[in-house]
Amino acid sequence: MAEIIKDEHPMLRPGLGRLKGKVAVITGANSGIGRATARLFGREGAKVVCCDIQETISPRIDQLIQQEGGQAVFAIIDVTKQADCDRMVATAIEKFGDVDILYNNAGAGIRKKLHEHTDEEWNFVLNTNLNAMFRGARAVLPHFIKKGSGNIVTTASTFGLLASAEYPSYCATKAAIVNLTRQMALDYGPLGIRVNCVCPGAIETPRFRGFPPRRTIDENTSEEQRTRLASSNKALLRMGRPEEIAYGVLFLVSDDASFVTGHALVIDGGQTLDA
Numbered sequence: 010m011a012e013i014i015k016d017e018h019p020m021l022r023p024g025l026g027r028l029k030g031k032v033a034v035i036t037g038a039n040s041g042i043g044r045a046t047a048r049l050f051g052r053e054g055a056k057v058v059c060c061d062i063q064e065t066i067s068p069r070i071d072q073l074i075q076q077e078g079g080q081a082v083f084a085i086i087d088v089t090k091q092a093d094c095d096r097m098v099a100t101a102i103e104k105f106g107d108v109d110i111l112y113n114n115a116g117a118g119i120r121k122k123l124h125e126h127t128d129e130e131w132n133f134v135l136n137t138n139l140n141a142m143f144r145g146a147r148a149v150l151p152h153f154i155k156k157g158s159g160n161i162v163t164t165a166s167t168f169g170l171l172a173s174a175e176y177p178s179y180c181a182t183k184a185a186i187v188n189l190t191r192q193m194a195l196d197y198g199p200l201g202i203r204v205n206c207v208c209p210g211a212i213e214t215p216r217f218r219g220f221p222p223r224r225t226i227d228e229n230t231s232e233e234q235r236t237r238l239a240s241s242n243k244a245l246l247r248m249g250r251p252e253e254i255a256y257g258v259l260f261l262v263s264d265d266a267s268f269v270t271g272h273a274l275v276i277d278g279g280q281t282l283d284a
Contacts, residue, residue, distance in 0.1 A: 210277025244279025
């Protein structure tokens with residue numbers, strides 16, 4: 010049965026047409042940060058190819074965008090397969106005639122110490138996080154090179170900048186994304202292609218449900234929430250919202266960031282301030 014989410018993006022504002030005429034491909038688009046970003050892109054005038062391996066949330070993200078007057082299609086995509094990554098780019102060109110933006114957002118993490126990882130678990134995280142960035146970029150770059158422009162953004166993490174206990178595969182892949190972003194910016198910047206990534210801190214997504222965001226710690230804050238908030242954010246004392254990451258991604262792919270490339274945009278509410 011489809012999961013119904015009510016008023017999931019209260020922080021999204023009416024669009025200003027910042028992506029009017031653009032075509033965007035987003036992976037992991039049906040939940041969490043990807044869902045908020047796809048919805049925001051639709052509001053900003055982009056035509057969106059919403060890619061995900063599952064479609065169990067209702068309304069599905071393409072339907073939600075369409076309900077708000079935007080243009081979107083949905084594609085079942087497994088980012089661990091090159092054929093699927095090629096197909097998502099082909100879908101954008103077939104349906105909308107072009108592709109201007111690739112947002113590699115799909116990701117996975119396993120909480121285990123390194124010696125507890127099986128080969129299958131390690132490779133699953135590697136394939137879903139880092140190799141998916143490689144496959145998605147390899148699929149779209151020939152088109153970007155031919156047209157002389159394009160934007161690639163990937164979801165990294167503050168765990169790619171700092172170590173975190175019990176997440177070796179996640180930390181390793183997110184750190185690799187940050188440096189691959191920089192390397193690609195050098196190779197493709199002269200061709201008119203910008204490459205950036207975002208590094209979210211602790212964000213209120215389905216993975217972190219049960220820890221509602223609070224702007225302050227008060228008498229109603231449980232000890233578990235106090236511990237989580239203190240460990241994840243010592244400045245704003247709350248978790249972030251998917252919409253707050255979406256606006257960072259919007260900035261990076263918009264003309265407002267025309268002189269920004271190779272950048273890891275940290276959006277963490279101050280989590281890394283005293284690291």
